[in-house]
Amino acid sequence: METTVSKSSTEVYDSATHLPQLLLELKEAWRYRDLVLFLVRRDITARYKRSVLGIAWTMLNPLGMMIILSIVFSEVFRVAIEGYPAYVLSALIAWTFFSQTSSNAINALVWGGDLLQRIYIPRSTFALSSIGTGLVNLVLSLVPLIAVTLAIGIPLHATLLLSPLAMLMLAMFSLGVGLLISTIGIYFADVVEMYQIVLTAWFYITPIIYPLDILPERVQAAVQFNPMVHLINLFRDLVFYGKIPPLETWLLCFAVSLGTLLLGWLVFTGKSDEFAYRT
Amino acid sequence: MSLPTAPEIQTAAATLTANGLPVVELQDVTVRYRVPRERYRTFKEFAIRRVQGRVQFEDLLALDGVSLQVFKGEVFGLVGANGAGKTTLLRLVARVMRPTKGRVIVRGRVAPLLAMGAGFHPELTGRENVFLNGALLGYTRHQIEEKMDWIVDFAELRAFIDAPLRTYSSGMMARLGFAVATAQMPEVLIIDEVLSVGDIAFQEKSAARIREFREAGATILLVSHSMGAVKKMCSRAAWLDHGRVMAVDQAEAVVEKFEKYMEVSS
Numbered sequence: 001m002e003t004t005v006s007k008s009s010t011e012v013y014d015s016a017t018h019l020p021q022l023l024l025e026l027k028e029a030w031r032y033r034d035l036v037l038f039l040v041r042r043d044i045t046a047r048y049k050r051s052v053l054g055i056a057w058t059m060l061n062p063l064g065m066m067i068i069l070s071i072v073f074s075e076v077f078r079v080a081i082e083g084y085p086a087y088v089l090s091a092l093i094a095w096t097f098f099s100q101t102s103s104n105a106i107n108a109l110v111w112g113g114d115l116l117q118r119i120y121i122p123r124s125t126f127a128l129s130s131i132g133t134g135l136v137n138l139v140l141s142l143v144p145l146i147a148v149t150l151a152i153g154i155p156l157h158a159t160l161l162l163s164p165l166a167m168l169m170l171a172m173f174s175l176g177v178g179l180l181i182s183t184i185g186i187y188f189a190d191v192v193e194m195y196q197i198v199l200t201a202w203f204y205i206t207p208i209i210y211p212l213d214i215l216p217e218r219v220q221a222a223v224q225f226n227p228m229v230h231l232i233n234l235f236r237d238l239v240f241y242g243k244i245p246p247l248e249t250w251l252l253c254f255a256v257s258l259g260t261l262l263l264g265w266l267v268f269t270g271k272s273d274e275f276a277y278r279t
Numbered sequence: 280m281s282l283p284t285a286p287e288i289q290t291a292a293a294t295l296t297a298n299g300l301p302v303v304e305l306q307d308v309t310v311r312y313r314v315p316r317e318r319y320r321t322f323k324e325f326a327i328r329r330v331q332g333r334v335q336f337e338d339l340l341a342l343d344g345v346s347l348q349v350f351k352g353e354v355f356g357l358v359g360a361n362g363a364g365k366t367t368l369l370r371l372v373a374r375v376m377r378p379t380k381g382r383v384i385v386r387g388r389v390a391p392l393l394a395m396g397a398g399f400h401p402e403l404t405g406r407e408n409v410f411l412n413g414a415l416l417g418y419t420r421h422q423i424e425e426k427m428d429w430i431v432d433f434a435e436l437r438a439f440i441d442a443p444l445r446t447y448s449s450g451m452m453a454r455l456g457f458a459v460a461t462a463q464m465p466e467v468l469i470i471d472e473v474l475s476v477g478d479i480a481f482q483e484k485s486a487a488r489i490r491e492f493r494e495a496g497a498t499i500l501l502v503s504h505s506m507g508a509v510k511k512m513c514s515r516a517a518w519l520d521h522g523r524v525m526a527v528d529q530a531e532a533v534v535e536k537f538e539k540y541m542e543v544s545s
Contacts, residue, residue: 011387012384012385012386013374013383013384013385013386013389014382014383014384015371015378015381015382015383015384016382016383016384032417034414034418034419034420035411035414035415037420038410038411038420039411041407042400042403042407042411045407046400049403049443115397115398115415116375117370117375118373118375118393118397119373119375119397119415119416121415273376273377276375276376276377277376
C-alpha cells in the first residue's frame with residue numbers, strides 16, 4: 001500500500017489574515033472549479049437517468065409549454081403576432097433559465113446546508129453550478145426553438161450566433177439575483193416559498209407571452225424598470241426577429257446584469273460566514 | 280474500526296514541539312452563537328417583533344477563549360460532555376466556520392472524516408461518485424484520476440465501480456467513502472467518534488491506513504466519548520467544558536481528571 005505524502009506547498013489556513021471576502025470567495029470558487037463542473041454533470045445526468053427519453057425532456061418541456069400557450073393565445077385570445085409559437089418559445093426558454101437557476105441556487109443552499117456544516121467548500125459553489133446546469137439546458141433548448149422556427153416557415157437569422165452574449169448577460173443577472181435571495185434565505189427560510197410567488201408575478205410583468213405594445217403607454221413606461229424586459233427583448237431580437245439591437249440596449253443590459261451580479265456577490269460574500277452560525 | 284494503538288508514546292509533545300510550528304493552533308478563540316431568545320421562523324413574525332424592538336438575543340458561547348496547540352505527528356484527543364464545544368472546535372479546524380474572536384491557524388491540508396460519502400448520488404455510478412465526492416473534499420480532477428485505481432482497489436469494488444450507487448450495499452458505500460477520503464495523505468485528519476466502516480476485515484484495513492498516516496507524520500484530532508479509546512490512541516488530550524479548556528495534558532491524566540469531575544458532578 002503506497003502512502004504519498006503531499007509535500008507540495010503546504011497550504012496554510014489562517015482565520016485572521018484573509019483577503020476581503022469578495023476576492024477570497026472568487027479565488028476559492030476558482031480553486032474548486034472542478035467541483036462546479038462535477039455538480040453540473042451530476043444534475044444533468046442524474047435527473048434523467050431513469051427516464052426513457054432522458055435528456056430529450058430538456059427540449060420537450062419548453063415545447064409542450066409552447067404548444068399550450070400557442071393554443072391559448074392565438075386561438076382563444078387571438079393575439080396576432082406572426083410566428084407566435086417561435087415568439088413565445090424564444091422568450092420562454094430565456095425566462096425558464098432565469099427562474100430555474102435563481103431558485104435552484106436558493107434551494108441548494110438552504111436545503112444542502114447540511115454539507116456546508118460538515119466540510120469546507122466555497123459557499124458560492126451551489127449558485128455557480130446551478131448557473132452551469134441552466135446554461136447547458138438553455139443551449140439544449142435552442143434545438144426545439146430552431147426546429148419550431150423552421151417548421152412555421154421563418155428563416156433562421158445569422159444574429160443567432162450573437163445569442164451567447166445575451167445568454168452571458170442573463171447568466172450574470174440570474175446569478176446576482178440568486179445570490180441576493182440566498183443571502184436572505186440564510187435568515188428566513190420563508191423566502192424560498194415567497195420567491196416562487198414573486199417569480200409568477202414577475203413572469204406576467206415581462207412581455208413573454210404577449211407583446212410589450214399591447215400594454216397601455218403608462219404601464220409600458222413603468223415596465224422599463226424591470227430588467228428582465230430588456231434582457232428578454234435582447235435575446236428575442238437576436239434569435240427570433242433577427243435584428244441587432246442598438247448599442248444603448250447592449251450597454252443597458254450589460255450594466256444592469258453586471259451591477260446585479262456585483263451587488264449579489266458583495267452581499268453574499270459579506271454574509272457567507274453566517275451560514276455556519278445558523279443551524 | 281479500532282484506531283492505531285499508540286504504545287510507544289514517549290512524552291512526545293515536548294520533543295515534537297522542537298520540530299517547528301504547531302500544525303493546528305487556536306489563539307484565544309471565541310465562538311459566540313447569537314440565538315434569538317424565542318425562535319422566529321417566519322419573516323413576518325420577526326419583522327413585527329423587530330419593529331417593536333422586542334427581539335432579544337441570547338449569547339451562547341460555544342467556545343470561550345480557547346487556546347490550543349497541536350504539533351506534527353500527535354494524536355490529540357478531545358473529551359468533554361455533550362455541548363462542551365468539541366464539535367465547534369472541529370468545525371473551526373475544518374474551516375467550516377470562522378471564529379467570532381481569536382485566530383485559528385492550520386498548517387496543511389485537513390481531511391475531515393466527518394463527511395465520508397458526502398454528496399453521494401444514488402443514480403450515478405461508483406466512478407462518477409468518486410469524482411464528485413473527491414471534488415467536494417477539495418481534490419482536483421487530475422488528482423482524482425491519479426488516485427482512481429488506488430481508490431477502487433482499496434474499496435474492493437473493482438467489479439462494481441461502473442454500476443449505479445443505488446445497487447451498492449451500505450458497507451460498499453462506506454468503503455468507497457473511506458477510500459476517497461483517505462486517498463491522499465492529509466497533514467491533519469479529523470475523526471469524530473471512533474468510526475466503524477464496513478465489516479471487520481475492512482475495519483482492520485482502514486485502521487491500518489490511519490496508522491500509516493500517523494507513521495508518515497500526519498496529525499490526528501480525535502473526538503470520542505469512549506475514554507478507553509482516547510487513552511489507548513492519543514498522546515495528548517484536552518478536556519473541554521462549556522467552551523473552556525479545563526485541562527491539556529497527557530491523555531491518561533486528562534481522562535482521569537475528566538472522569539473524576541463527571542463522578543463528582545453526577
